[in-house]
Structures are given as structure tokens and as C-alpha cells.
Amino acid sequence: MMRRRDDVVDSSVEPPTSDLQNLPLYGIRILDLTMVWAGPSGTRLLADMGAEVIKVESARSWDMLRSLHFLKGSPDGWWNRSAYFNHNNRNKYACTLDLQTARGRELALRLVATCDFVFENYRADVIGKLGMDYADLRSVKSDIILISMPSHGKSGPEKHHVAYGTNVEQLSGLASITGYPGMGPHKSPIAYGDPNAGAIAAAAALAALLHRRETGEGQHVEVAQWEAMIGTIGEHILGHQMSLRDGDDGDSGDNIGNRHISRVQGVYECFTRDEWVAISVGSDAEFTALCGAIGQSELASDVRFADLVSRHHHHDDLDAIIAAWTSQRSQDDAASAMQAAGIAASAVLKIPRLMQDEHLRARGFWESVTQAEAGTWDMEGPVWRMSRSPAHVRLPPPTYGEHNQWVLRDLLGLTDDEIADLAAAGVTSNEPNLGVHA
């Protein structure tokens, strides 16, 4: 099987320790039909581990992320300069094939025949309309693994509903259990349903791969983003049923904000306005240590704080005492002092501080990436850290259609004339139709 050309790897961004052939997923090929965040976040995890991910777009169906948060100040080519797209598509290749044309579909299926996986996160009915359902894929590759990531699933009365990541969070029940006390539901700042589904899908893909190794059989894996999100609040699903059984109405519990049922905790403002530290105290011993650390050992014998139940009862009093102490300190000093006393604490890191965090810097978390059209910036390295085969950002995010030649000529064996015909017929393209995401 043809593998990647040397000239598509920019040696200036490949750290010397990245040895492609040692990466865990070297030799695995993925046809990636996903767009926006959920699917691409999942295939990014696998790309980071060495899988060869080939992203497919077309002029009329291109990744919306390219239209968001791009560098301003240049007349054209902005679709290659999106921070959002570029962050989520490093270590991947990109080609164009219009799957709504017969020729585009045929070529895509020829690629499928060389792949281990196809990933898609279309609405439930789209892949079938394209004539690329699981049965179609199997007809060209009998053990193909198809990963579908529809928001609501492929079956059921709501399968045609559409949803983005914040909708997924709302559907799942998580938004209803997030909130300041007495203030109703609250959303996560991010489209949380997306990366959650992406990480589940990447793991499920690997499970399917292990199953294929044992049995030789592929399968069609379905990750309904809504269902994947519900898993992260499973204890509330069970707890609700217990409370109904106990005769409560089940939803009587108000949201608890930053608090916890069996700890005393919160975020406390520090010397600088809107700079916060998170502190979490569990056992009696930890509480005694807290009192010592803030120079008020006598509080350890205060009846208001004698045990966890009392501390919860007087939580507001305790918060005021802790806040008075943190207000005299920086968030780093406060967190360090708590840790030195054996208490869980962390600065509530604002993004600029996060990117300066000495711990992450010491771990080499940020990698400098250069893409020819977008310049140089820092992004996180692979988060799955392997001791024997450490991975890095080895490929910059691809520009639109960047690897058309490699896919069409080297992987599919087309002639220059055939490649020119495809471009003339609009099956492939070098620029997206900008009206799609205006």
C-alpha cells in the first residue's frame, strides 16, 4: 500500500523524537468525512497517534470551521487561516472530492477500499443519500469499520433533528444540573457535546479495531452524541431514580454551583480582581490543615466547623474566612500554600495564564506549529502520551485541497489528464464555494 510522500512532511515542524513508524497507529488509514468539531476532534486523536487521516471536502460541502476565526488582513485564502480549523486538523491530509457526483463517489469508494476506517458525522440521513452507507462501504472493503456520529442517533422518532454541541449538552441533562444556586440551568462555554463524542468515538474505533484483529470482522459503530453525553452524568440518572423511590419528586435538589455533597469547596477571589483560586477540603484532617495554613488554627475546634455536616451548614461563614485570606494573595501563592498543607487547590487559570503555566511548560505541552499560509503559533501536543513512542505535531493543518495530487495520483493512480478532467468537472477544487458558510 502506498504511504505518504516525504515532501508533504514539513521537516521544520517535525521534532527529532517523532518516529512515525513507532507510533501506535502507524499503518492505519482513515477516510474522514467529518466536519466542524465532534468528528474532527475524534480523528485528531487518532491522527496524533500516527493514523493516516485523509479529510475529504468539496466546494459545496467544506468544513464550516474554515469560516470561523480566521486571520484577517488578506484578500483571499482566508479559509486556510482559521484558528479553529487549523487547531483541530493538524496531523491530517486534505483532499477534495464532490461526493454528490457519480465520479466523486466512485473515487471515494476506491479510497475506502484501502482504508481501515470511515468516519462521518453528517445528519442521520445524509450518508445514505450519498450512496455511502455501511453496505456500500462493505461492498468495496469487507472488513471496513464505519464510525457514524449523528447527534440523535440513526433510529428513533427524533433521528432527523439537528444539534450542535451546546444542544447536545442541553438534551443530555447536563445543562439542567449546571448552575449557580437558585439561578436555573447554565451552559458550558464550549460546545461540550462535540469533544465528548469525539473522544468516545476515537476509543470505540480502537475497540472495533481490536475486535477486527480477533475476528476479522468490521462493523458499523454508532455514537449518538446525545447518548454519549448522558454517560457523563450517569450517577444523577441513578440518583434521580433512588430519590423517586424515596418519595422525593426527584428534581428537588437545587444546583450546587461550585460546591460538593461531601466536601467543602469553592472558588475564592485573590488579590487581583477577577483572579480566583479553587480550594477543596474533604476530611477533618484536611480541614485542620486548612485552618493552620490560613493562620487560624483555632477554627479547627470551632463548633461551627466540627465535622463535615457542620461545615456544610456553615459553608457561607467558612467561604468568607477563606476569601479573606485569599484576597491578600496571588492565585499562585494561594494554591501553592494550600498544596503545601496537603489540600487540593488550583489557580482558576485564564487562557493567557494557562499557556504560561510553568507545569505545562515543563512538560513540553505546547508545540510550535508552522503552516505556510497561516504562520506560526502554539498548540497543545498530543494528549495521549506514550512513553516508548511519544507523538508530536508532525504535520501542519492542511490547506483546502492541499493533498489532491497525492490522493489522486499516488493513492488512486490517476493520470494527469484524468486529474485535469476532474478539476474541470468540479469534482475536485482548489477553492471552496464561499457562499456555503456566508
Add this chain to the structure above:
Amino acid sequence: MPHRSRRAVPWLSHVTGPLASLRILDLTSGVAGPWCTKLLADFGADVLKVERPSVGDESRGHGRFPGGVPDREASALFLWLNTSKRSITLDIGTASGRAIALRLAATCDAVVLDQRPSELAALRLTHDDFAGENPRIVTTSVTAFGQSGPHADWLATNLTSYASGGQHYLTGDPDREPLQNGGYQALYQAGTWALGATLAAIWNARACGVGQQAEVSGQEVMAAILEIYLPDYAYRKSEALTTRRGNMSSAVVGIYPAIDGHIGIHAMPKNWPQLMDAIDGRWMADDERFVDNRARLRNDDELSAQMFIWASGVTKQDAYERAGKFRAPISPVNTIADLLASEHLKQRHFFRDIEHPAAGVLQYPSPGARMPATPPVLRAAPLLGEHNADVYREMLGLTSRDLSQLAAAGVI
């Protein structure tokens, strides 16, 4: 490549699932590690969960409990996070307990750990310790700060992990303190990412015959899912998106009060026509304030006012039905009760009844990935030490006398 044959443990012979050929030694407690190993177990792996004698997993001490009465066998958190596993009690801090853990690991594909590096060193349970017995072993470490760096030995909870990963500062209202989202999200994410890392390393170990350590830091996981907020800052050097923006990222990405609860909207420019249809707002197409995306961004407050007006006149169900009809990205903010009543989830058989001796029959969510070639068979979470006899007698061949000696010494 040497294929391992399917596991020949009689009592598990009915177990299906894509991971039915794997055995995992689980030395974790709480949420992050147990969530990772729960998914492994639900997908068919034989997960040997090691618990501290008489105390067990710390989540056994957290509620909710049936009747509100603390019961280490009936914690909702424990029951949820430990389905399909086998529980053995073992004090890995004793010499004989450590030796047993190493013997068990010699039969496993992976060990999942959540101890900080200083703890692992003290226990002498590092990757090298396990690999000495079994060179194919994968050791997955899932902790708040990873295994290296100045904070590697720092203590953490879900709250502090949410804080250190960058999402906490962004969550909540601009004029209030940062808000944690519900449950244990930072820990769950660390667990999900540890699952993937574990499987990638096992795949690799099966291919080349040598294992390795797979390391996941909760802080790094959370920093990697900051959507546009981190990339925008890293790339454009602008702090415009580094502050809290409350319940509305924009007029059409937010939560609004409805007649009987709340609804959420998340419309991108291409969804605008469908959104207008869903909210009876076709007139907006001819209103210069809303005529295109640029105009709508300029008039975001006025657009938000229109959304408040519309949402306040509909029920969650009305809004959702119109969303489906017009294919607009509008959803109800479901309560847990709404979920359990959902006809859609019912028809998809998403919740399944599982009976547990102490907690009775409850409806559990299915795994977030459906794998029809190998549908999982979920089993109730184990009682503390429920599988001591199976594991110690049948797998390790210990005698009754061995077991009573170990019990007397507090090892099991």
C-alpha cells in the same frame, strides 16, 4: 503476530463485546479511573477491580444512597462507575499484596492507575515494575497533572481540575465567580481520554509485542477541549474570547427561558433560514437589522430580545417539535426526569434495567457507542470483594488456608 485466543474464564464465557479478549487490572478509585475501566468492562474486557479491604473505592462513600442512608454497596456514583467489573479486595501497600498485584498483572493486557508519581514510587508499582513480569503490559496512568513536572504530585479534585484546565474561568456569568459545570466533568473527560490511550497502546503492544506507559493528565485533556477560546488566543493574540460570557455566547447560541423550563438554541449562519421558520420569524429576512450575518452580529441584543419573546411563549415540547419539523438546532434543556421519559431514547432502548442486590432494579444508560457486531452485556457493579474466590482460587490457585492467612493479615 501472536493472537491471544479468547479468554477461557467459564463464568464470563457468555460475555460479548469488542474487548472480550482483554483483561485489565484496575488499581483506581473515585471517578476518572473507574470511568475508564467501566467503559472497558462494558465493552467486554475482564476488569479486575482492586479495592481496599473493608473500605473499598472512595465513591462507595458518596451518595446518593437509597433512602438517604449511607451504604457502601448502594452508592449511585459507585453503582454507575463500576458496572461489569469484578471486585477483589487487596492492600497493595503490603509486600504480599503488591506481589499478588504483580502476579495478576502478568495475566493482563493493561493496568490502569490513578496514583501520583510519588505514590507509585512508594508502592513500587511503576511501569518498570509491571513490565518486569510482563513485557507486553500497558500501564495507563490517569491523574490530574500527569507523571512529570512541578505539579505532578499536587492533590486534586474535580473542582480543581476544572480550574487548572482553563474551562472553569470561562464558565458562568461575567459579573460573578467562575462556575463549575455539573457533576464530575473534568474527571469523566480524563477517564474517557485514558480509555482511548489505553486501547491505542494495547493495539500497539499486540502488534509489536512490547507494552508501554500511556499517560493522561486531566489538566491537559481539559486544555485540549477549549473549543475556539484557546486557539483564538494562541493564534490571533487577542484576549477578546478569554472572558466569561454567561448563558449566551451570542443571541443564537444560548439558553432561554420557556413556559415550562428552558430551551437552547445553537444556530450557525447556514442554519438561519431554518431558525426563522422554527420561530415564526420569516419577517426577519426583510428586516435590515437581521438581513445577513453581519447585520445580525451588529444587532445581537435586538436579536436576543426576539429570542426571549419567542421562547417565553412556547413550551419545551412545542419548541422541540418545531425544531424537528424545520430542522433547526433548538433543543429542550432536559431534566433527568425528561430523559427517563424520552420516547426517542425509549425506542432506542438506551436505558436498560439492571438489578443489584443492595440497590434493586434501576435504569442505567447504555454505553455511548453502539457496536452491533459485539453488543455489550452490562452487569451490575460488584459487591466489595465479591470475586475474591473466583480470582484468588481459580486464577491464582490460592488455597483456603492461603486466603485465610491473607485475610488475617488484612491483605484481602
